[in-house]
Amino acid sequence: MGYEWDFGIVLRDFDVLLLGLVNTLKITILALLFGVPLGLGAALLRLSSNPAVRIPVGILIEFFRSTPPIVQLFWFFFALPLLTGIEIDPFRASVLTFSIQSSAFFAEVFRGGIVSIERGQWEAAKAIGMARNQTLRRIILPQAVKRMIPAFLERVIELMKTTTLVATVSYADLLYQANNIAQSTYRPLEVFTIAALMYFAILFPISMTVRRLERHLARTGETTAH
Amino acid sequence: MEHTWDFSSILASRDLLLVGLGNTIRLGVLCLVVGLTAGLFVGAARYSRNRLINWPATAFIEVFRNTPALVQIMWFFFAFPIISPFQIDAFTAATLGLSLNTTAFCAEVYRGGIQSIHKGQWEAAKAIGMSYSQQMRRIILPQAIARMIPAFMNRAVELMKMTSLASVIAFGELMHQAKAISTYNFNPIETYTVVALIFFIMIYPMAMVVQRVELHLRRSDQ
Numbered sequence: 001m002g003y004e005w006d007f008g009i010v011l012r013d014f015d016v017l018l019l020g021l022v023n024t025l026k027i028t029i030l031a032l033l034f035g036v037p038l039g040l041g042a043a044l045l046r047l048s049s050n051p052a053v054r055i056p057v058g059i060l061i062e063f064f065r066s067t068p069p070i071v072q073l074f075w076f077f078f079a080l081p082l083l084t085g086i087e088i089d090p091f092r093a094s095v096l097t098f099s100i101q102s103s104a105f106f107a108e109v110f111r112g113g114i115v116s117i118e119r120g121q122w123e124a125a126k127a128i129g130m131a132r133n134q135t136l137r138r139i140i141l142p143q144a145v146k147r148m149i150p151a152f153l154e155r156v157i158e159l160m161k162t163t164t165l166v167a168t169v170s171y172a173d174l175l176y177q178a179n180n181i182a183q184s185t186y187r188p189l190e191v192f193t194i195a196a197l198m199y200f201a202i203l204f205p206i207s208m209t210v211r212r213l214e215r216h217l218a219r220t221g222e223t224t225a226h
Numbered sequence: 227m228e229h230t231w232d233f234s235s236i237l238a239s240r241d242l243l244l245v246g247l248g249n250t251i252r253l254g255v256l257c258l259v260v261g262l263t264a265g266l267f268v269g270a271a272r273y274s275r276n277r278l279i280n281w282p283a284t285a286f287i288e289v290f291r292n293t294p295a296l297v298q299i300m301w302f303f304f305a306f307p308i309i310s311p312f313q314i315d316a317f318t319a320a321t322l323g324l325s326l327n328t329t330a331f332c333a334e335v336y337r338g339g340i341q342s343i344h345k346g347q348w349e350a351a352k353a354i355g356m357s358y359s360q361q362m363r364r365i366i367l368p369q370a371i372a373r374m375i376p377a378f379m380n381r382a383v384e385l386m387k388m389t390s391l392a393s394v395i396a397f398g399e400l401m402h403q404a405k406a407i408s409t410y411n412f413n414p415i416e417t418y419t420v421v422a423l424i425f426f427i428m429i430y431p432m433a434m435v436v437q438r439v440e441l442h443l444r445r446s447d448q
Contacts, residue, residue, distance in 0.1 A: 068387040075422060
């Protein structure tokens with residue numbers, strides 16, 4: 001095949017791609033800022049001994065884990081404004097969707113970490129007179145968080161990959177910018193290849209870190225058995 | 227604002243949704259079969275000691291695991307046709323993207339499963355005179371596959387969710403049909419709610435089974 005690659009055209013628009021990357025990171029970080037605390041809250045509610053709390057929260061978590069994020073995004077972008085009468089722009093719809101969607105997954109990471117801590121730790125804390133809240137904050141979470149780090153980073157990777165969906169509601173993330181440049185320059189091969197490499201450049205180091213941490217934790221015998 | 231839910235237009239469009247559901251399942255099953263099969267070979271290559279085999283397999287796996295599936299699908303739909311010797315329609319592009327993505331993840335599952343088998347099993351098989359491929363086929367894989375089942379089922383769950391990405395390149399799966407129905411009937415609330423429920427009903431039982439199997443394996447390991 002006599003196709004002549006020309007990355008020069010793409011490099012001229014590289015600042016546009018970089019702007020897209022910044023927007024991708026913005027959505028990812030905001031979703032993390034909301035999603036992680038929300039996930040911790042959901043995990044604690046799911047571990048509650050009261051079935052009236054545990055069951056509905058469990059259903060919500062499973063619902064967001066078992067439906068495609070693009071369906072969730074379209075629901076929040078197209079259906080929610082009609083239901084509530086509140087205008088919602090692509091940026092807000094995206095942050096809202098990915099905060100909730102990722103919180104469902106973070107909830108499971110937190111839950112896995114918390115239940116992986118032996119019962120004896122709870123009992124010992126109780127024996128010295130700690131309340132459930134204190135036990136969780138001072139004894140369980142500090143130990144559990146360490147074991148959760150690989151699963152947590154894995155979810156960060158998935159989250160950043162999932163944010164590409166914002167392009168479908170016209171938010172100018174990396175994929176959206178790449179698509180625009182591809183159309184204006186007629187160079188989709190170069191543009192999409194470079195966009196893919198830009199994602200790779202960020203995600204691959206995180207992946208490597210996950211692997212290294214997993215190996216380290218496996219050696220010290222600390223896993224969440226996931 | 228008060229919204230009166232009205233599902234009649236969805237019921238009227240049920241044929242469109244059924245076609246979409248059929249396409250979703252067709253795409254998902256095809257990519258799963260390709261991914262499970264090709265993943266075994268890529269996983270074995272990744273496990274090889276020969277660098278010429280090991281290195282390309284590793285590069286393939288890392289690229290497909292560390293780039294977004296939507297970028298892969300769009301690459302195969304918009305970019306690949308320029309250098310491809312054959313025509314690429316939306317179904318082919320989605321199949322290529324999702325199959326290769328699933329192959330990369332399955333390869334890692336195979337590798338992890340094989341590595342989890344105790345070294346003594348290899349040595350014992352070798353001691354009674356089995357060749358490498360006999361050791362792998364008769365001793366290692368049968369034990370390893372049982373441990374891999376939950377991970378494969380997880381991949382199937384992720385894959386079914388990812389098929390919805392094919393709507394972006396206008397392949398007529400469930401999500402694409404939903405877009406068409408909601409635009410035509412101005413009923414995004416009902417359409418996207420119903421489609422979310424259809425996906426949930428399809429995927430949640432799979433996720434439940436994964437949890438059961440994981441629990442069972444953990445117990446039988448102890």
